[in-house]
Amino acid sequence: MILRILFQLVKRLAPIFLTIFFIVWLYTYYGAWDYTIKNLSEFFRLILEHFILVIISMFCAVIVGVTLGTIMTRKSMEKASSVIMAVVNVWQSVPSLGVLALAYGFLPFIGLSGIGMVPALIALFFHAVAPIVRNTYAGIESVSKDVIEAATGMGMTKKQILFQIELPNAMPVIAGGIRTSTAIIVGTAPLAFLIGGGGLGFWIFTGIALVDMGIMMAGAVPVALIAMLFDYCLGVFEKFLVSRGVRTDEIELA
Amino acid sequence: MGTMLSLQKVTKIYPGAGHIKAVDELSFDLEEGEICTLVGPSGCGKTTAMKMINRLISITSGKIIIDGKDISRLNTIELRRSIGYVIQNIGLFPNMTIGENIAIIPKLLKWDRAKIDEKVQRLLEIVNLDPDEYKDRYPKELSGGQQQRIGVARGMAGDPPIMLMDEPFGAIDPINREHLQNEFLKIQEKVKKTIVFVTHDIDEAIKMGDKICLLRDGHLVQFASPEEMLTHPKNDFVADFAGGDRTLKRLNLFTVKRAMKDNPPIINQDETIETARNLFSEINTRYLIAVNSEGRLTGMIDKQDIPGKALLVKDAVAPTNAWLTSQSSLKDGLSEIFSHDYGFLIVVDDAKKVLGWLHTEDIKETLKG
Numbered sequence: 200m201i202l203r204i205l206f207q208l209v210k211r212l213a214p215i216f217l218t219i220f221f222i223v224w225l226y227t228y229y230g231a232w233d234y235t236i237k238n239l240s241e242f243f244r245l246i247l248e249h250f251i252l253v254i255i256s257m258f259c260a261v262i263v264g265v266t267l268g269t270i271m272t273r274k275s276m277e278k279a280s281s282v283i284m285a286v287v288n289v290w291q292s293v294p295s296l297g298v299l300a301l302a303y304g305f306l307p308f309i310g311l312s313g314i315g316m317v318p319a320l321i322a323l324f325f326h327a328v329a330p331i332v333r334n335t336y337a338g339i340e341s342v343s344k345d346v347i348e349a350a351t352g353m354g355m356t357k358k359q360i361l362f363q364i365e366l367p368n369a370m371p372v373i374a375g376g377i378r379t380s381t382a383i384i385v386g387t388a389p390l391a392f393l394i395g396g397g398g399l400g401f402w403i404f405t406g407i408a409l410v411d412m413g414i415m416m417a418g419a420v421p422v423a424l425i426a427m428l429f430d431y432c433l434g435v436f437e438k439f440l441v442s443r444g445v446r447t448d449e450i451e452l453a
Numbered sequence: 454m455g456t457m458l459s460l461q462k463v464t465k466i467y468p469g470a471g472h473i474k475a476v477d478e479l480s481f482d483l484e485e486g487e488i489c490t491l492v493g494p495s496g497c498g499k500t501t502a503m504k505m506i507n508r509l510i511s512i513t514s515g516k517i518i519i520d521g522k523d524i525s526r527l528n529t530i531e532l533r534r535s536i537g538y539v540i541q542n543i544g545l546f547p548n549m550t551i552g553e554n555i556a557i558i559p560k561l562l563k564w565d566r567a568k569i570d571e572k573v574q575r576l577l578e579i580v581n582l583d584p585d586e587y588k589d590r591y592p593k594e595l596s597g598g599q600q601q602r603i604g605v606a607r608g609m610a611g612d613p614p615i616m617l618m619d620e621p622f623g624a625i626d627p628i629n630r631e632h633l634q635n636e637f638l639k640i641q642e643k644v645k646k647t648i649v650f651v652t653h654d655i656d657e658a659i660k661m662g663d664k665i666c667l668l669r670d671g672h673l674v675q676f677a678s679p680e681e682m683l684t685h686p687k688n689d690f691v692a693d694f695a696g697g698d699r700t701l702k703r704l705n706l707f708t709v710k711r712a713m714k715d716n717p718p719i720i721n722q723d724e725t726i727e728t729a730r731n732l733f734s735e736i737n738t739r740y741l742i743a744v745n746s747e748g749r750l751t752g753m754i755d756k757q758d759i760p761g762k763a764l765l766v767k768d769a770v771a772p773t774n775a776w777l778t779s780q781s782s783l784k785d786g787l788s789e790i791f792s793h794d795y796g797f798l799i800v801v802d803d804a805k806k807v808l809g810w811l812h813t814e815d816i817k818e819t820l821k822g
């Protein structure tokens with residue numbers, strides 16, 4: 200019995216530990232550890248910039264994306280929403296590097312600098328917002344008409360229906376959108392360095408340019424760990440936000 | 454008791470449906486505390502008629518008056534909160550537990566916590582689902598029939614004076630349906646709500662309705678009490694819909710008490726056999742109903758089956774199950790008469806005190822009116 204539980208535990212945790220072990224091994228092997236210790240204050244600055252890039256762009260994308268997606272489901276918006284949806288779909292197909300390049304090239308036209316943290320944030324935001332808009336819209340649209348009819352017929356106001364029925368029931372889909380966005384943003388954030396946005400991309404690209412694996416790893420490994428951290432946090436957040444009644448059944452790993 | 458709900462030439466034409474009237478100049482009045490069953494073939498406009506009452510569907514022409522007020526002048530939200538609503542497709546809120554689903558209207562009405570909890574508990578008991586087991590489950594963890602019962606409980610939660618119920622027992626197995634129907638009628642006896650009840654099952658319409666509103670292709674064919682509709686169907690359509698066995702169906706409308714005779718051949722079980730023998734010849738009967746000193750049924754004695762050494766009636770009594778309580782339907786009464794050899798049935802009250810007896814002739818008499 201105890202052996203079985205132990206076996207299950209090992210089976211479950213082994214992949215995670217192996218991955219982390221592999222990453223740490225790479226990290227020390229190429230001397231990234233020494234490089235980081237030597238440049239500790241710069242390391243912290245880059246981490247901070249990286250977090251700012253991800254968190255601020257994601258935060259804005261969630262607020263704007265959910266709001267826009269919700270507004271699009273309102274009856275009076277039927278026509279506008281199909282147009283917005285088409286734009287969003289095209290937008291989502293633009294690759295990450297392309298979005299940054301577009302920001303770099305386009306922002307000067309509206310009197311903003313194309314270089315620095317702000318253009319990077321704007322680019323990341325636009326990149327992140329599409330899946331959230333799309334999923335919010337689809338999630339709310341997919342709430343059963345019977346459920347809405349029951350709520351309406353019982354005398355709930357539009358606002359009560361939105362906040363107590365539509366959004367909670369659409370939450371698994373919305374959360375899925377947020378997760379997709381986060382994955383994209385965490386993956387794109389290192390590229391922000393290319394338009395002067397800072398972040399851990401600095402070390403990665405420096406390492407590549409100097410063909411110094413140590414510097415590159417000193418940037419790449421924290422990026423990977425941050426990605427895992429965000430995914431984990433979102434998972435916890437999702438559990439908290441999505442009612443058990445609408446959660447899609449998780450496949451038991453045991 | 455005045456008119457609670459009044460439909461006046463209510464018509465609905467769906468946009469884009471040409472000139473087809475889903476509901477065509479429908480008029481009827483419902484007294485406070487009455488159940489009206491809307492019945493008719495699929496697509497005859499039952500749901501449409503019902504949804505115009507809580508303004509889920511706009512009225513094309515005509516008027517609906519609730520408690521003296523034209524509903525088109527009322528605040529929609531307040532109107533709907535005063536009307537319990539049970540939809541045809543259940544529509545439970547998947548994100549909320551069963552308890553939260555039922556509590557939704559009381560919460561909107563700002564009842565206090567304790568009162569809401571108590572209400573949820575009571576309603577779950579009424580619909581025959583153990584509160585402790587089901588309160589914290591989610592809708593997806595219930596069977597279709599269980600969900601429908603929660604739908605009914607949710608509709609009743611806010612104690613609305615009016616209820617609209619669209620085939621509320623449609624997905625429920627016969628045993629639970631019968632239980633729910635009876636339970637519902639029992640509650641109705643006390644709370645006297647005004648109810649519009651849609652069903653396509655004529656038996657259910659007869660059982661539940663004080664009035665039956667029979668629709669066909671959007672117009673009213675007959676609006677009458679079940680008794681009236683079964684005895685005087687307005688035309689062949691009504692007669693067909695009510696079925697060839699509509700006389701038998703009327704058996705459901707009467708209680709045993711209504712048809713029984715209250716002069717049963719009773720004898721106290723402490724009397725002597727001699728007294729019994731005299732009584733047998735005096736009233737020319739084969740069976741006597743034995744009771745104890747409190748008048749409660751103890752059994753029956755058969756003139757042809759008295760043991761030789763019996764001194765008291767008590768010694769000759771054989772137990773019997775040929776009895777029914779006075780509130781049972783005549784249908785059960787008839788069935789019970791046929792399943793015994795006595796040719797009659799003993800009618801008792803809840804304490805098993807003998808009230809009367811029932812013969813097939815009495816039933817015939819009652820059906821004749």
Ligand SMILES: Nc1ncnc2c1ncn2[C@@H]1O[C@H](COP(=O)(O)OP(=O)(O)OP(=O)(O)O)[C@@H](O)[C@H]1O
Nearest residue numbers: 467468470475494495496497498499500501502653
């Ligand atoms: N939204 C709608 N638009 C157009 N026509 C409709 C709409 N809803 C219902 N109808 C039509 O109106 C008529 C009455 O429909 P309704 O839903 O009231 O029938 P019903 O008596 O409730 O039937 P059932 O027993 O199948 O539930 C039907 O012919 C139906 O096709």
Ligand SMILES: [Mg+2]
Nearest residue numbers: 499500541619
């Ligand atoms: Mg219907």
